Amino acid sequence: xxxxxxxxxxxxxxxxxxxxxxxxxxxxxxxxxxxxxxxxxxxxxxxxxxxxxxxxxxxxxxxxxxxxxxxxxxxxxxxxxxxxxxxxxxxxxxxxxxxxxxxxxxxxxxxx
Numbered sequence: 001x002x003x004x005x006x007x008x009x010x011x012x013x014x015x016x017x018x019x020x021x022x023x024x025x026x027x028x029x030x031x032x033x034x035x036x037x038x039x040x041x042x043x044x045x046x047x048x049x050x051x052x053x054x055x056x057x058x059x060x061x062x063x064x065x066x067x068x069x070x071x072x073x074x075x076x077x078x079x080x081x082x083x084x085x086x087x088x089x090x091x092x093x094x095x096x097x098x099x100x101x102x103x104x105x106x107x108x109x110x111x112x
Contacts (some may be wrong), residue, residue: 007035012059033059033061
């Protein structure tokens with residue numbers, strides 16, 4: 001099993017959710033986060049004054065899937081979230097050792 005964690009632009013969240021539903025994965029967790037990558041934020045202008053916004057609003061999406069489904073999920077997220085501009089986000093894939101469904105006590109992939 002793998003955990004896929006994606007940091008995305010907020011405006012791409014609904015598109016990514018619909019893409020995941022189309023490939024058969026409706027279950028996910030979403031957290032609103034702030035941060036920046038190499039660009040270190042953006043410079044904006046207000047009333048003639050420039051100021052730097054260092055922490056940009058993003059969305060973190062988390063989903064745990066079977067090993068065989070990782071490529072399909074990552075591809076769906078990447079295809080949908082990509083704008084081609086700086087700040088599109090990142091996708092992280094990491095191993096998951098165990099999953100337990102609290103309600104039934106099921107473990108492993110049966111708990112997904």
